[in-house]
Amino acid sequence: MTATVDFYFDFSSPYGYFAADRIEPLAAKHGRTVTWRPVLLGAIFKVSGGQPLPSIPLKGPYSLRDIPRSAAYYGLPYRQPTRFPVATLSAVRAYYWAEARDPARAVSLAKAILSGYFQRDCDISDAKAIVAIGEECGFEAAAMEAGIADPEVKERVKRETDAAIARGVFGSPYLIIDGEPFWGMDRFDQADRWLETGGW
Amino acid sequence: MTATVDFYFDFSSPYGYFAADRIEPLAAKHGRTVTWRPVLLGAIFKVSGGQPLPSIPLKGPYSLRDIPRSAAYYGLPYRQPTRFPVATLSAVRAYYWAEARDPARAVSLAKAILSGYFQRDCDISDAKAIVAIGEECGFEAAAMEAGIADPEVKERVKRETDAAIARGVFGSPYLIIDGEPFWGMDRFDQADRWLETGGW
Numbered sequence: 569m570t571a572t573v574d575f576y577f578d579f580s581s582p583y584g585y586f587a588a589d590r591i592e593p594l595a596a597k598h599g600r601t602v603t604w605r606p607v608l609l610g611a612i613f614k615v616s617g618g619q620p621l622p623s624i625p626l627k628g629p630y631s632l633r634d635i636p637r638s639a640a641y642y643g644l645p646y647r648q649p650t651r652f653p654v655a656t657l658s659a660v661r662a663y664y665w666a667e668a669r670d671p672a673r674a675v676s677l678a679k680a681i682l683s684g685y686f687q688r689d690c691d692i693s694d695a696k697a698i699v700a701i702g703e704e705c706g707f708e709a710a711a712m713e714a715g716i717a718d719p720e721v722k723e724r725v726k727r728e729t730d731a732a733i734a735r736g737v738f739g740s741p742y743l744i745i746d747g748e749p750f751w752g753m754d755r756f757d758q759a760d761r762w763l764e765t766g767g768w
Numbered sequence: 769m770t771a772t773v774d775f776y777f778d779f780s781s782p783y784g785y786f787a788a789d790r791i792e793p794l795a796a797k798h799g800r801t802v803t804w805r806p807v808l809l810g811a812i813f814k815v816s817g818g819q820p821l822p823s824i825p826l827k828g829p830y831s832l833r834d835i836p837r838s839a840a841y842y843g844l845p846y847r848q849p850t851r852f853p854v855a856t857l858s859a860v861r862a863y864y865w866a867e868a869r870d871p872a873r874a875v876s877l878a879k880a881i882l883s884g885y886f887q888r889d890c891d892i893s894d895a896k897a898i899v900a901i902g903e904e905c906g907f908e909a910a911a912m913e914a915g916i917a918d919p920e921v922k923e924r925v926k927r928e929t930d931a932a933i934a935r936g937v938f939g940s941p942y943l944i945i946d947g948e949p950f951w952g953m954d955r956f957d958q959a960d961r962w963l964e965t966g967g968w
Contacts, residue, residue, distance in 0.1 A: 616826045626816045626938035630949055641958050738826035749830055754954035758841050 573600050573759075576732055576742040578609035579660065579692060580653035582635045583753045585682040586642050587741035590756060592675075598763035600745075604667075604678055606660045607732045608725070609653075609740055616738040620653050638753070645687050654685075654693035657725070658716050662698045664724045665715030666707060677705045771946060773800050773959075776932055778809035778940040779860065779892060780853035782835045783953045785882040786842050787941035790956060792875075798963035800945075804867075804878055806860045807932045808925070809853075809940055816938040820853050838953070845887050854885075854893035857925070858916050862898045864924045865915030866907060877905045 573595045577584030595602045613619060621631040632648070639646030659681050666674035680701045684690035690697050695716050702712040715721055732742075736749055743750040743759050748767075750759045773795040777784030795802045813819060821831040832848070839846030859881050866874035880901045884890035890897050895916050902912045915921055932942075936949055943950040943959050948967075950959045 612826075617824065618827075624817065626812075626933075626936050627818075627951075630936060630938065630951060633949065634951070634955075637958060641961065733826075736826050736830060738830065749833065751827075751830060751834070752954070754952070755834075758837060761841065 571600055571746060572603045573763075574603045574605055574744040576605045576607050576737045576740065576744070578653075578740040579606055579656040579678075579681050579685065581609065581740035582646070582686060583638070584740040585646075585686045586638060586644060586753045587756070588679055588682050589642070589644055590753070591741075591743075594756060594760060594763075597760070600763065602675075604663070604675055605728060605732065606656070606663045606678060607729050607737065607740075608656065608660060610655070611729045612733055612738060615733050618738060622652060642753075647687055647689055649685055649689050651691060651693070654691065656692060658695040658698045659692050660725050660728075661716045661718075661721050662695075662702055662712055664728065665712065665718065665721045666702065666705075669707075673705055673707070677702055677707070680705055771800060772803040773963075774803045774805055774944040776805045776807050776937045776940065776942040776944070778853075779806055779856040779878075779881050779885065781809065781940035782846070782886060783838070784940040785846075785886045786838060786844060786953045787956070788879055788882050789842070789844055790953075791941075791943075794956060794960060794963075797960070800963065802875075804863070804875055805928060805932065806856070806863050806878060807929050807937065807940075808856065808860060810855070811929045812933055812938060815933050818938060822852065842953075847887055847889055849885055849889050851891065851893070854891065856892060858895040858898045859892050860925050860928075861916045861918075861921050862895075862902055862912055864928065865912065865918065865921045866902065866905075869907075873905055873907070877902055877907070880905055 573591065575591050577587060591602050622628045636646055636648065663674055663678055666677050681692055681698065684701050685692045690701070692698060695713070698716070699709050699712050703709050735744060739751050741753055745759060745762055748762055773791065775791050777787060791802050822828045836846055836848065863874055863878055866877050881892055881898065884897070884901050885892045890901070892898060895913070898916065899909050899912050903909050935944060939951050941953060945959060945962055948962055
């Protein structure tokens with residue numbers, strides 16, 4: 569059994585988008601697989617007291633410089649979404665619905681939602697936009713639409729978010745590797761060393 | 769005239785301590801000098817709504833793992849101070865008093881205060897401890913003691929903190945290079961590239 573890298577992120581998080589591009593190569597380098605875990609940062613912030621970046625004094629204006637600069641640094645296309653951040657409940661539900669059917673294709677869906685939001689300015693708060701992205705990934709539109717509204721899927725999303733909080737997740741991206749937490753795209757270097765050495 | 773790297777930090781900030789070890793080589797690599805600007809993060813937090821790390825739910829416990837792990841990653845000795853964070857008013861006053869007399873030696877004082885706190889568990893909130901560190905750096909004890917209590921020095925510290933807020937500084941470490949802000953030890957890579965390329 570391969571130990572996994574647990575990868576928590578919010579679909580509305582630019583740093584989560586950057587991390588989604590790097591997480592599979594990082595894990596593969598060390599013979600690990602990735603468990604993708606989209607969460608609702610808004611629900612987590614109710615516990616942690618966190619706030620969406622743009623609304624924080626001083627840090628908000630800074631983030632609007634840091635995000636595009638970081639995208640350039642990582643060599644990733646980035647377009648500031650018109651609405652930012654947005655509610656990602658439909659996106660997260662679609663992900664867990666898809667994961668139960670086809671985990672590999674669910675990862676493609678997650679990446680497509682992130683690039684839709686951060687490259688093409690799709691309104692990913694809209695379930696219709698998510699279903700359209702799902703179709704491009706090979707999911708049947710009517711089935712995904714029903715999945716997003718399914719009470720069992722809703723319950724699953726709630727459980728995943730609660731579990732993330734219980735594990736201490738408070739931001740995006742957030743990795744847990746053999747119990748060790750790494751917050752932020754800027755901790756990928758430390759995660760890499762941890763995976764290499766098995767600790768510190 | 770050499771353009772400077774403006775280096776803002778709080779004496780009670782572990783990440784500021786890490787950055788203080790790396791800032792001079794980073795600037796020198798690009799033919800720059802460093803302007804050391806200790807500030808009072810507590811005063812800044814009143815404007816930014818920030819909080820000391822240990823008191824933040826989820827993020828606080830995380831930071832107690834991230835700090836020693838980061839120290840090991842950067843190859844720096846680190847000992848978690850018994851009291852953390854502490855008030856650094858005396859330390860900051862001593863710095864600006866010293867800077868007006870001997871800027872190079874003031875930098876040595878800043879480094880010695882940081883290593884005193886993060887390596888030897890000195891109580892740097894105590895003016896007596898600061899004066900003792902100052903003596904080791906070649907400053908006359910009675911003169912520094914008077915300097916820490918000098919209303920002009922107090923006013924200078926207030927001006928520097930207000931100026932930092934006006935420039936958007938909200939954390940430690942925080943670099944400003946030709947007007948571009950970089951928050952965090954983990955943005956030194958981006959600052960390095962910025963200095964190399966003159967932008968992005």
